Amino acid sequence: MAVPATSLPPLLKDELDIVIPTIRNLDFLEQWRPYLSPYHLIIVQDGDPTKVIKVPEGYDYELYNRNDINRILGPKASCISFKDSACRCFGFMMSKKKYVFTIDDDCWVAKDPQGNEINALEQHITNILSPSTPFFFNTLYDPYRKGADFVRGYPFSLREGVPTAISHGLWLNVPDYDAPTQLVKPAERNTRFVDMVMTIPKGTLFPMCGMNLAFDRSLIGPAMYFGLMGDGQPIGRYDDMWAGWCCKVICDHLGLGVKTGLPYIHHSKASNPFVNLKKEYKGIFWQEEIIPFFQQVQLPKEAVTVEQCYIELSKQVKEKLTGVDPYFTKLADAMVTWIDAWTEINSGSSKTAVANGTPKVSKSK
Amino acid sequence: MAVPATSLPPLLKDELDIVIPTIRNLDFLEQWRPYLSPYHLIIVQDGDPTKVIKVPEGYDYELYNRNDINRILGPKASCISFKDSACRCFGFMMSKKKYVFTIDDDCWVAKDPQGNEINALEQHITNILSPSTPFFFNTLYDPYRKGADFVRGYPFSLREGVPTAISHGLWLNVPDYDAPTQLVKPAERNTRFVDMVMTIPKGTLFPMCGMNLAFDRSLIGPAMYFGLMGDGQPIGRYDDMWAGWCCKVICDHLGLGVKTGLPYIHHSKASNPFVNLKKEYKGIFWQEEIIPFFQQVQLPKEAVTVEQCYIELSKQVKEKLTGVDPYFTKLADAMVTWIDAWTEINSGSSKTAVANGTPKVSKSK
Numbered sequence: 001m002a003v004p005a006t007s008l009p010p011l012l013k014d015e016l017d018i019v020i021p022t023i024r025n026l027d028f029l030e031q032w033r034p035y036l037s038p039y040h041l042i043i044v045q046d047g048d049p050t051k052v053i054k055v056p057e058g059y060d061y062e063l064y065n066r067n068d069i070n071r072i073l074g075p076k077a078s079c080i081s082f083k084d085s086a087c088r089c090f091g092f093m094m095s096k097k098k099y100v101f102t103i104d105d106d107c108w109v110a111k112d113p114q115g116n117e118i119n120a121l122e123q124h125i126t127n128i129l130s131p132s133t134p135f136f137f138n139t140l141y142d143p144y145r146k147g148a149d150f151v152r153g154y155p156f157s158l159r160e161g162v163p164t165a166i167s168h169g170l171w172l173n174v175p176d177y178d179a180p181t182q183l184v185k186p187a188e189r190n191t192r193f194v195d196m197v198m199t200i201p202k203g204t205l206f207p208m209c210g211m212n213l214a215f216d217r218s219l220i221g222p223a224m225y226f227g228l229m230g231d232g233q234p235i236g237r238y239d240d241m242w243a244g245w246c247c248k249v250i251c252d253h254l255g256l257g258v259k260t261g262l263p264y265i266h267h268s269k270a271s272n273p274f275v276n277l278k279k280e281y282k283g284i285f286w287q288e289e290i291i292p293f294f295q296q297v298q299l300p301k302e303a304v305t306v307e308q309c310y311i312e313l314s315k316q317v318k319e320k321l322t323g324v325d326p327y328f329t330k331l332a333d334a335m336v337t338w339i340d341a342w343t344e345i346n347s348g349s350s351k352t353a354v355a356n357g358t359p360k361v362s363k364s365k
Numbered sequence: 366m367a368v369p370a371t372s373l374p375p376l377l378k379d380e381l382d383i384v385i386p387t388i389r390n391l392d393f394l395e396q397w398r399p400y401l402s403p404y405h406l407i408i409v410q411d412g413d414p415t416k417v418i419k420v421p422e423g424y425d426y427e428l429y430n431r432n433d434i435n436r437i438l439g440p441k442a443s444c445i446s447f448k449d450s451a452c453r454c455f456g457f458m459m460s461k462k463k464y465v466f467t468i469d470d471d472c473w474v475a476k477d478p479q480g481n482e483i484n485a486l487e488q489h490i491t492n493i494l495s496p497s498t499p500f501f502f503n504t505l506y507d508p509y510r511k512g513a514d515f516v517r518g519y520p521f522s523l524r525e526g527v528p529t530a531i532s533h534g535l536w537l538n539v540p541d542y543d544a545p546t547q548l549v550k551p552a553e554r555n556t557r558f559v560d561m562v563m564t565i566p567k568g569t570l571f572p573m574c575g576m577n578l579a580f581d582r583s584l585i586g587p588a589m590y591f592g593l594m595g596d597g598q599p600i601g602r603y604d605d606m607w608a609g610w611c612c613k614v615i616c617d618h619l620g621l622g623v624k625t626g627l628p629y630i631h632h633s634k635a636s637n638p639f640v641n642l643k644k645e646y647k648g649i650f651w652q653e654e655i656i657p658f659f660q661q662v663q664l665p666k667e668a669v670t671v672e673q674c675y676i677e678l679s680k681q682v683k684e685k686l687t688g689v690d691p692y693f694t695k696l697a698d699a700m701v702t703w704i705d706a707w708t709e710i711n712s713g714s715s716k717t718a719v720a721n722g723t724p725k726v727s728k729s730k
Contacts, residue, residue, distance in 0.1 A: 113478070136656065137571035139533065139625055140540060140555065147557060149550065152543040153572030153606040155656050156649065168504065175505060178517040185514065190505065192512055196559045201569035206502035207518030241518040260504055284521065291501065291520050 012125060013038050016099040019091035022046040022053070028105045029056050035109070035119050039101075042091035044069075046230075047083055064090060076344075079337040084230025086239035088210065092217065092224050093342050099128060100221075101214040103265065110172045110266040113193050123263035124167045124214035127197055131161025132257015134202040142197040142259070165220040165256040166247060169212035170194075171267035176209045178237075178284065179277035182270060197261040202252045205294055208244020212265045215247075219256055222306045223247045225338045228331055229279075235327070236279030241287070242331075245294045250309040253299040282325070289324045293317075307339050314339075377490055378403050381464040384456035387411045387418070393470045394421050400474070400484050404466075407456035409434075411595075412448055429455060441709075444702040449595025451604030453575065457582065457589050458707050464493060465586075466579040468630065475537045475631040478558050488628035489532045489579035492562055496526025497622015499567040507562040507624070530585040530621040531612060534577035535559075536632035541574045543602075543649065544642035547635060562626040567617045570659055573609020577630045580612075584621055587671045588612045590703045593696055594644075600692070601644030606652070607696075610659045615674040618664040647690070654689045658682075672704050679704075 019042045023029065029036070033056075041061035045053060049065035069090055070077045080090045085104065092100055101121055110118045130144040135158050143150045143159070150159050175190040200206050215224060223246050226239035251258050297316060303309045318332035384407045388394065394401070398421075406426035410418060414430035434455055435442045445455045450469065457465055466486055475483045495509040500523050508515045508524070515524050540555040565571050580589060588611050591604035616623050662681060668674045683697035 137565055137569050137625075139535060139571060139574070141559065147553065147555065149540070149542060149546055149553065151572050152541050152546075152574070152602065152645075153609075153652065154543075155652050156545075157653050170504060175514070176517050177514060178519075180521075181514055181517075188512065188514065190512065192560055194506065194559060194561045195557055196561055200502055201566050203568045204502050204566035206504060207516050209504070209517070237517065244518075260502075280517075287518065287520050288522050 015097050017042050017095040017097040019088050019102040021085035021088035023105045035121050044087045044091045046085050046087045073341050076337050076341040079334040081229045082231040086226035086229040089226040093345050098218050100217050104211045106269040107265040110264040118263055120263035120265050127167035127259045128164050132164040132199040133161045134199050134257050162255050162257050165216050165251050166258040167214040168260040169263045172264045174267040174270045179273045179280050182273035197259050200258045205248050208240050210240030222342050223250045223310050228334050235282045238283040249297045293320050310339055380462050382407050382460040382462040384453050384467040386450035386453035388470045396474055400486050409452045409456045411450050411452045438706050441702050441706040444699040446594045447596040451591035451594040454591040458710050463583050465582050469576045471634040472630040475629040483628055485628035485630050492532035492624045493529050497529045497564040498526045499564050499622050527620050527622050530581050530616050531623040532579040533625040534628045537629045539632040539635045544638045544645050547638035562624050565623045570613055573605050575605030587707050588615045588675050593699050600647050603648040614662045658685050
């Protein structure tokens with residue numbers, strides 16, 4: 001039986017925000033109500049700021065459109081993408097909570113093989129509150145799960161694990177394929193429920209999807225930057241990938257864990273592969289050089305905070321990837337701007353941040 | 366529905382041997398008959414050579430006891446463990462086939478969640494015949510499985526994968542725990558069927574269990590040495606772990622893949638944790654130094670065959686692990702002896718090998 005979010009430790013109600021990049025279909029919030037309504041929502045409207053998003057009664061939320069972002073960040077708003085779901089990272093910056101869960105509005109409550117609704121948020125919290133094991137592979141996967149443990153041959157000194165920074169959830173129904181694969185396999189649906197959570201090993205990169213993702217903001221927040229995508233940029237659909245590559249090398253450097261697997265959401269809508277191809281095609285070339293770049297990145301020992309790591313990474317991006325395309329100079333600069341903005345918004349009390357921006361807060365509960 | 370082994374590509378009937386370290390319960394072969402009987406068995410008797418193992422009618426097999434091993438290998442027989450299931454690697458050496466599946470005699474046919482019998486061997490063959498993806502993590506796991514593919518953000522240049530050398534299967538019911546965990550959780554049973562196969566990423570070590578294991582002998586055979594365990598040795602229950610560490614660093618060096626996950630077998634019997642503790646306790650200390658050793662091993666570019674890699678590894682074992690215990694000098698020497706014996710047995714025609722040993726072959730089919 002699905003456990004409603006209200007049975008979670010109450011502590012987390014005050015420690016977690018839900019960040020959503022626009023909401024095109026309000027049924028989305030209705031379906032998720034039992035699971036999401038106990039938490040505060042931060043909605044970052046990715047398109048036309050004159051459009052009004054009506055959030056159903058019973059939700060506690062704040063909503064930012066482009067005008068708000070410009071007003072709050074001033075010139076630094078240039079680091080936030082426009083007309084692209086990459087803008088969601090502005091919500092990560094504005095949150096004052098320890099944990100963030102971000103989900104797309106075409107993701108619905110999935111069912112497990114027994115037909116029970118899956119409380120995705122609860123599983124993310126479970127993932128994040130238990131340690132990760134990036135230094136050695138456990139063949140029974142997450143050793144902290146009920147009914148599992150470390151297997152024979154697992155070093156005892158590694159069994160305490162490390163803090164988990166990221167919980168990456170998956171998708172039933174429409175899989176997260178690139179445009180070429182969508183074009184080749186338009187009808188393929190993911191029907192395989194893999195009952196598993198695992199740590200992605202140290203030194204291994206992965207394609208992080210932002211559809212169904214939770215993270216510990218206090219551990220990795222400043223690296224959860226979704227880059228420059230969408231309006232005025234030569235690339236799209238690489239926002240979460242970029243964040244994933246940056247986060248993973250920083251987690252590896254700082255000894256933090258990244259988990260993937262459960263929970264599933266039901267991804268309803270395959271986006272248009274022709275539109276996607278246009279957004280992606282540069283990325284498809286570029287990733288052939290970006291990934292080897294991230295695979296060889298070394299961060300200096302002196303970089304001990306996420307911010308320091310991220311600034312160092314921005315320097316290496318500028319130095320090593322500008323040869324791929326001048327876009328990476330712009331991106332590297334935006335990475336620095338992002339950290340400046342993050343620091344400014346998050347260094348004072350939350351009162352200061354609000355004073356900077358007067359976010360539209362609707363307390364409907 | 367379980368697919369009987371007879372529906373496999375016939376080619377593989379002549380390309381695969383099944384290696385079993387002794388058989389204490391003949392019901393084992395009866396239960397596996399639909400799946401294993403089309404293949405040739407190599408039984409390596411791990412205990413008293415005067416005991417007679419009666420293999421049921423309908424199986425094509427060869428059987429080696431300690432006297433056979435001594436006669437075939439002469440002084441080099443010192444590298445094969447006595448009174449320990451580690452002796453199974455002698456069967457790997459004697460096989461003339463491309464693929465080997467090895468299974469313990471307390472492993473039974475498992476059932477999937479729908480109640481269908483799992484044809485473990487068929488899944489191993491599927492795993493080994495499809496490529497591995499060690500250089501980048503695919504969040505939908507094995508991209509070559511039906512209904513799956515590479516996800517968005519997976520570099521296209523890596524989508525052909527690399528040859529798979531090892532398929533590591535898992536266990537329902539009694540999990541493969543070490544003695545301390547067995548003592549602490551005597552009643553824990555693995556009931557979670559994880560419908561998944563994945564590549565263990567490059568640079569990541571794992572605890573390889575020999576209970577339910579298949580490999581491509583032509584790709585990795587000479588590294589599948591199960592070390593010096595059992596009678597006269599200070600350690601037991603690390604035979605498969607040792608082979609796993611060695612194989613993984615060599616696979617990483619040579620660009621070969623290791624898969625883990627499906628298939629499951631049903632592991633019936635928890636071995637005695639007190640006996641296991643006695644066998645394991647040195648290993649529990651030693652692995653704290655062995656694993657960092659394997660994590661830092663670098664093999665020279667000039668090592669381009671498994672044999673060359675293994676000899677190089679033996680040198681590093683002697684140099685870096687002898688400080689842990691003098692046992693590692695003996696083990697390093699045995700690694701060299703193993704390669705000498707492997708080369709001798711496998712360099713000539715299979716006729717030569719048989720002439721050396723006159724194995725007891727019973728062709729009952």
